[in-house]
Amino acid sequence: MFGSKEKSRKKLADQVREALGSPDWLESVTVDESGRAILVLLADPADPAAAEARRIESEGRAELVAGVQAVTSILTAQAGQAAPAVPAKTKINLIPQRTPAQVRPADGAAKKGGSLHASGVPRRVSKGARLSDEAMLQGAPSQASEIPPIPGIARILVVASAKGGVGKSTIAVNLAAAMAKAGMKVGLLDADVYGPSIPTMLGMQDAQPKTAASKKLLPVEAHGLKTLSIGYLSDPDAPMIWRGPIVMSAISQMLNDAEWGTPDDPLDILIIDTPPGTGDAQLALAQRVPVTAALIVTTPQEVALADVRRGAAMFAKTAVPVLGIVETMSWFEDPSGERHYLMGEGGGTAMAIKLGLPLMAEVPMLQAIREGGDAGTPAALGGGEPERIFRALARTVAIGLDALETKPAPQIVFED
Numbered sequence: 001m002f003g004s005k006e007k008s009r010k011k012l013a014d015q016v017r018e019a020l021g022s023p024d025w026l027e028s029v030t031v032d033e034s035g036r037a038i039l040v041l042l043a044d045p046a047d048p049a050a051a052e053a054r055r056i057e058s059e060g061r062a063e064l065v066a067g068v069q070a071v072t073s074i075l076t077a078q079a080g081q082a083a084p085a086v087p088a089k090t091k092i093n094l095i096p097q098r099t100p101a102q103v104r105p106a107d108g109a110a111k112k113g114g115s116l117h118a119s120g121v122p123r124r125v126s127k128g129a130r131l132s133d134e135a136m137l138q139g140a141p142s143q144a145s146e147i148p149p150i151p152g153i154a155r156i157l158v159v160a161s162a163k164g165g166v167g168k169s170t171i172a173v174n175l176a177a178a179m180a181k182a183g184m185k186v187g188l189l190d191a192d193v194y195g196p197s198i199p200t201m202l203g204m205q206d207a208q209p210k211t212a213a214s215k216k217l218l219p220v221e222a223h224g225l226k227t228l229s230i231g232y233l234s235d236p237d238a239p240m241i242w243r244g245p246i247v248m249s250a251i252s253q254m255l256n257d258a259e260w261g262t263p264d265d266p267l268d269i270l271i272i273d274t275p276p277g278t279g280d281a282q283l284a285l286a287q288r289v290p291v292t293a294a295l296i297v298t299t300p301q302e303v304a305l306a307d308v309r310r311g312a313a314m315f316a317k318t319a320v321p322v323l324g325i326v327e328t329m330s331w332f333e334d335p336s337g338e339r340h341y342l343m344g345e346g347g348g349t350a351m352a353i354k355l356g357l358p359l360m361a362e363v364p365m366l367q368a369i370r371e372g373g374d375a376g377t378p379a380a381l382g383g384g385e386p387e388r389i390f391r392a393l394a395r396t397v398a399i400g401l402d403a404l405e406t407k408p409a410p411q412i413v414f415e416d
């Protein structure tokens with residue numbers, strides 16, 4: 001039996017469907033508790049312009065239905081539809097995002113769990129000063145980014161892997177959790193629209209983002225993180241064969257139509273768990289989102305390392321700085337303490353040297369890491385070895401990000 005609230009939401013969904021003319025391409029309409037209508041629209045991936053037009057028109061019509069508070073649409077392609085060729089794109093020169101000085105006072109961070117900032121002589125940056133101005137004075141590139149920053153998000157870190165199943169989402173979730181535990185304001189965006197796993201890894205499979213008074217999506221809060229995932233908005237069993245421009249439309253909605261933070265109180269960092277691979281979806285993301293830096297996740301396996309080279313080349317092409325490589329599933333330690341290198345040994349180090357990138361961490365295979373992912377509680381918060389490993393990774397990443405913003409990497413502190 002439906003409750004009366006559920007009944008009226010269903011009725012509203014029917015009204016929205018009617019307002020749109022019940023076309024074949026309208027796969028589903030649902031209305032959540034906050035009155036947000038979620039439209040799933042079938043679109044032809046070969047014609048992204050028409051798909052975008054369909055989305056805009058549908059959202060416009062749905063918004064006019066009395067009782068609808070906000071609208072989110074998800075573009076999806078029917079299984080079996082051909083993927084388009086990657087459209088030629090103008091190269092966008094992307095330099096690290098230079099936002100107003102939004103780094104927390106180092107002593108404040110220290111109080112909450114240890115400094116995450118680069119060591120060195122502290123430099124005083126007056127409140128509101130642009131780090132880019134500081135950076136320019138120190139010889140950093142003077143070219144301005146062509147991609148406008150997103151208000152309310154100080155920096156964006158993409159976690160990428162050239163291959164699926166290497167443990168990328170596990171690293172993204174645990175890194176985010178460790179940074180939050182250290183006192184940073186952290187968001188986690190699951191852009192792995194092919195197989196969103198973040199809701200499960202955070203134990204939030206049944207969560208539905210609510211709508212703010214501004215009609216923007218309110219990220220789901222879990223384990224000290226603000227999170228959004230296409231998995232919160234769609235039926236996990238629905239066929240979703242996303243392609244570059246369509247993936248981009250979904251990601252851009254989650255990025256821009258959500259209350260991550262405000263210009264006065266921004267997220268310190270938004271971590272994006274990207275879809276695996278180095279194809280059109282990843283390229284579109286690197287070209288259109290104001291990414292501060294990327295982290296590449298790999299296993300020590302030879303075959304994965306060949307892919308890492310491709311991933312690094314892709315980021316180089318789009319001028320996104322790669323902070324370094326995280327090798328995961330590096331070894332398994334048996335109860336006697338002996339390490340077994342099930343996937344090869346030293347591959348990540350060799351690749352890091354070859355590419356001239358730092359090896360940010362070697363994460364062993366740990367039962368607690370897998371169990372944490374399955375149980376929805378990041379192992380980075382559970383104490384012991386996993387917590388130590390991810391805290392160290394969080395610190396290394398924070399230092400790497402600081403170093404990008406000002407050269408040489410100073411400790412940023414606000415003037416009182």
Ligand SMILES: Nc1ncnc2c1ncn2[C@@H]1O[C@H](COP(=O)(O)OP(=O)(O)OP(=O)(O)O)[C@@H](O)[C@H]1O
Pocket residue numbers: 161163164165166167168169170171192195197276328329363364365366367369370371373374
């Ligand atoms: N260091 C680790 N120790 C133990 N298990 C791990 C480790 N890293 C990942 N796993 C497990 O491996 C599996 C795959 O990991 P994960 O989902 O993070 O990979 P992925 O690269 O994000 O995959 P996809 O390509 O599907 O997005 C999960 O069951 C996860 O718990």
